[in-house]
Amino acid sequence: MYYDRFIGETNIPIGWVVECLKKKSEDFRLAIGNSEISNFKVIDICNNLGFSSRIYKVTINFVDNQRQPYDIVVKTPGVDNYKKLCESEIENTLANDEAINEEGLALYHYQEMLVYTEMLKEIDGLKYPKCYGGKKLIPGKQNGAIIMDDLSNKGACVPFYIPLNINQIQNLFKELMKLHVFSYTKGKQWRRKLQNKMEPNGVNFVKKFIELQWKVVQKFMPKDKFNEIDNIFNRMITHYYDITTHHIFSLPEAQGENAVIVHGDFWTNNLMFKLDSEGNITNEVESIIDWQVVYEGAVCLDMARLLSTCVTPEIRHYVENNIIPNYYQELKDKVCNGGGEFSMTYENFKHIYDFCFIDQSFHSITVTGFMLSHTEIKEEDKNIWDERKSVMSNKIYHAMKDAYEKAKILKPEWLI
Template structure:
């Protein structure tokens, strides 16, 4: 698929209106599902292994725990030394530790140990609000974090989806707060890079992602009941996006060029029933079966091979999709909506909608036929499912933009201002197309 598509050639905000509790409620799902890197209060470093008590992370796990879990590939007798340190790619809700194991045969292998924590949520909120939060405020996230972390554990413990590019998985354990530390041990994807949130994917990169979604969607046809029951649609998402109006208003108030567009879409933000209709039910109303969705397919969950070894620039070849904490069953178009809306400028997104999506459907149809599966889906249904689900992501976009400009600002004010202007244009384009889709798909909703 990747070779058949033509390639296409801000100020830091602060929260001044609601209480900490209200703000955290608005941000909860985003911070639980978003992985952005470099949001943490302090470094963690473990010295070399000398006995089984070497700490791995801050949550009570040790070198002996790692050796016991990895018994198929290592033992105390074969391990010469272990060193570990925290990666720069920590997200809001994870501590991620790189573990380098030197064996007695002088070979060295590297692993990732991912553990849940709320420290980075607090740090992110303080960056966004520009205010110090009270001690323990992040503890209210534990319930949601447990659900999301254990969902990713379940995903890795299920059968492998053919063709899907994932880190190699070794071991995982469910998180039971206060009793068992949640953990996932996986391959370190050395040298892979992400595209920054303020840039845009190109069509060849979109095509590379599409080749992976093809595997996910093909697997979803005739998906077992076990998958459907384990990964139901998360209503927590509905609760959050239907309560993000004030944060979007704050972003609009700091960028007057958004005021006219916001006045036309503001009513949509205040309708929880509309978000249920768009996100959970829109594909079902079209007669489309549930498909498996990554649920957070955006910049920092897409890892690319670099253009050359050591480069920070991404090539057009997708290396892996990570962070499956929000995997669920839903619309066949959801991951495309999320990725194209959040990761592309308006011109690229519209080009992909016109040209790539029909091409992708043909590829899916061909692949299903080759696999002996019945694709209960037409091109018109697929495109309408995309337009309906897209509306919600277009409304969601300025919410995420406002957060990212705060937690990952440019060091130079001029660069920050340029980034913000580019993102404003992306928001305006998304709102324009969302309005058109609403008029076509939901003429009964009075704007």
């Protein structure tokens, strides 16, 4: 009987998934009708590149073969996939890092489950995958799980080596606006619930991860550019703990009533855009996914992650100079018109962004280095990838240079 079979390499029974769908999905009830389930198929759609989770696509087939198969996604957290990813020569020193454990992952998973099953439903118009149920991760006993819509026929993520365009950025800012307005108005109570923030051992792990990815960057960045910013990198990474925790715990403008609900990992792989009739990626946002590290934090953190990792320096500078000031004013107007309080000045807002950008500039290194390390490049595609690497190295180069210039003004002690 299929009810007793499990999803992939987990102990999550398919029967539980089906019962959740029957209770909470009108689409599934219409799909199954009066039929029964004949069998199901499970594939890992993240190709083993999920850092701390696996994403399974479950296709449910019916006895009545006139009925179309029904697809659903089941996300399961786990450290095993992370450890497999760290088996490469450059990363194996991280495989047994004490910061990566099931107990900590259980907290992040529970938080994400809470966000999907409860919080996101309260945010007017926000684009996210519908959720139909979740299971807690109980270390050593029970795998965690979140059941969500399969959006693969509707949307896709832009490949990490292709910069987002200005229209895509503007549409993503519209989604951030919904999250930020919610944070300052009817979602204030959620901010208090989302306090799973960066711990010291987590910071140390990220620091080591950045240093390892910097070695990857050295292999493809032009030597003159690398040598120019290597000294900047080495000085700033020494102060990484202070840099990455400053906007979380210490920066006065980012605390208290100025804090918002932060997605925390707002970059290409977690941002889906709609597909057109021919399967091409459009500029319209389909869904914001992967809310695992959501927390109460700085209002500009997500936009700093987006702009440091996903766009060309030219587009980033345009957004910083022309769109962010308008974003601030629109946010202020919407919060005040929605009955909320907003006393932050634009100078405060820009101050927060600059500190967040200094921190997030390091992630232009991590996402590029990590993804390239796990990308197989065929000999016949070498010239194409050389061009892509040039674009990515230029993004990293200017992110680090700009972070350095901001630090010279805001925190020169981070450059010693």
